[in-house]
Amino acid sequence: MQVASMHFRKRAHEKLGDERLQRNLQKIKGKFVAKRRAAITELDDFEATREAGRAIRQRALDDLDAWLALFEANATARGATVLWAQTPDEINRLVLEIAFRHGARKIVKSKSMVSEESALDLAIEEAGLEVVETDLGEYILQINGYEPPSHIVGPALHKSKEEVTELFHRRHGTPRKDGIEELCLEARAVLRRHYLTADMGISGGNFFVAETGSVVLVTNEGNASLVTTLPKVHVAISGIEKIVPTLEDVATLMRLLPRSATGQSISNYVDLLTGVRGEGEYHGAQHMYFILVDGGRTGVLASEVREALRCIRCGACMNHCPVYQAVGGQAYGWVYPGPIGSILTPMYVGLENAHDLPAASTMCNQCGVVCPVKIPLPDLQRKLREQAFARELRPWSERAGMRAWAWLARRPSLYATVSRVGVRALRLLRGGNGMIRRLPLGGGWTRGRDMPAPAGRTFRELYAARRRGGDLP
Numbered sequence: 001m002q003v004a005s006m007h008f009r010k011r012a013h014e015k016l017g018d019e020r021l022q023r024n025l026q027k028i029k030g031k032f033v034a035k036r037r038a039a040i041t042e043l044d045d046f047e048a049t050r051e052a053g054r055a056i057r058q059r060a061l062d063d064l065d066a067w068l069a070l071f072e073a074n075a076t077a078r079g080a081t082v083l084w085a086q087t088p089d090e091i092n093r094l095v096l097e098i099a100f101r102h103g104a105r106k107i108v109k110s111k112s113m114v115s116e117e118s119a120l121d122l123a124i125e126e127a128g129l130e131v132v133e134t135d136l137g138e139y140i141l142q143i144n145g146y147e148p149p150s151h152i153v154g155p156a157l158h159k160s161k162e163e164v165t166e167l168f169h170r171r172h173g174t175p176r177k178d179g180i181e182e183l184c185l186e187a188r189a190v191l192r193r194h195y196l197t198a199d200m201g202i203s204g205g206n207f208f209v210a211e212t213g214s215v216v217l218v219t220n221e222g223n224a225s226l227v228t229t230l231p232k233v234h235v236a237i238s239g240i241e242k243i244v245p246t247l248e249d250v251a252t253l254m255r256l257l258p259r260s261a262t263g264q265s266i267s268n269y270v271d272l273l274t275g276v277r278g279e280g281e282y283h284g285a286q287h288m289y290f291i292l293v294d295g296g297r298t299g300v301l302a303s304e305v306r307e308a309l310r311c312i313r314c315g316a317c318m319n320h321c322p323v324y325q326a327v328g329g330q331a332y333g334w335v336y337p338g339p340i341g342s343i344l345t346p347m348y349v350g351l352e353n354a355h356d357l358p359a360a361s362t363m364c365n366q367c368g369v370v371c372p373v374k375i376p377l378p379d380l381q382r383k384l385r386e387q388a389f390a391r392e393l394r395p396w397s398e399r400a401g402m403r404a405w406a407w408l409a410r411r412p413s414l415y416a417t418v419s420r421v422g423v424r425a426l427r428l429l430r431g432g433n434g435m436i437r438r439l440p441l442g443g444g445w446t447r448g449r450d451m452p453a454p455a456g457r458t459f460r461e462l463y464a465a466r467r468r469g470g471d472l473p
């Protein structure tokens, strides 16, 4: 997928001015937040489960090479072939080699974010083969000219029912449907034909289990079950970090994933696929391949933001992020949006191509609080901000401002004096409603919102007054 993250600021402004998008974002705002909140209360001790999830994912990353070797041995013993892709381009090459080896002409696909990294669908089409996305959201985006996804769980969440109605009418040549159920039935009828005539299925993988050589797929639509069992060839593609040591670990992570993602106790379908179809077995592919992708992951593992690799792609961080909710996922300009995207994208495509993303955060830490595997997202964003500053990637005015602030902060008496003058000056700028309409040197901040005027005294002054038992303003 083409990287447009270097244009985040421009894209974010465009998205903020897109009235239709803003209406759609308002409709979904908070939807998953409330459901998640209700779902986590079902567990006796959600925080203890969260800590267990963190430990499982960290254990996998701490000995990643050993778990990957064990996975390869066990998957191979069950008749599967394990292949390794160093770069996104290698994913495409390996998939096409497999397709041509088995004479595949039509490929059905369930959701795989890693394949978005390599724009696999376009590579398949360029090679003269047919590919059909079967996740409903991905299908909508595909028939709308390969529009980029806006959310890792619901790729087409930014689209309204009316937009999908028009799209299906235009692309399927069918009468316009009113209800969501009718639209789903229409997509199902179209996709069913493809499942039954496909030669090869491609899936992602939520977890790869080292002790059994299995892939675990978690869906609500059941499309992954059909993609992976009806065609004679199944290719599962995923990043190397998705490994987990044992099936018991999967059971623990499954207590966290659907609850954090969609507020469900369990998703509608959980497929656990091990090896090729055996003698006398009714289901399963005759040929099974795993493509395990580095694509920058070993670089992340060796970096100071390695904890980001614990991610289980639940999407909770973006559902709770005020920046994501305001601009939507497509503003981020690559595969992974929201707080986790603001860390993974610069690491995978280069900080110089995405240095605005770690800055796209209010540091409110809602993402860190809800992350089911306890990734300290704001801390990692701050580390990338520091790197961007040190590499002089940020605008000179920002760097000069930070240097001036750092110089001042090292001189406490002067800092206190400047702060005292500053808050009093800002208070003079307040309007009748106690708000500042236009902030000097911070016009960007007040262009879209008012800023509450400060109290007129600094925090230190207020604190000292309270300790003395004096009145507060």
Ligand code: SF4
Binding pocket: 260, 310, 311, 312, 313, 314, 315, 316, 317, 318, 340, 367, 370, 371, 372, 373, 374, 375
């Ligand atoms: S960073 Fe945490 S909250 Fe965000 S998608 Fe990954 S696991 Fe979920």
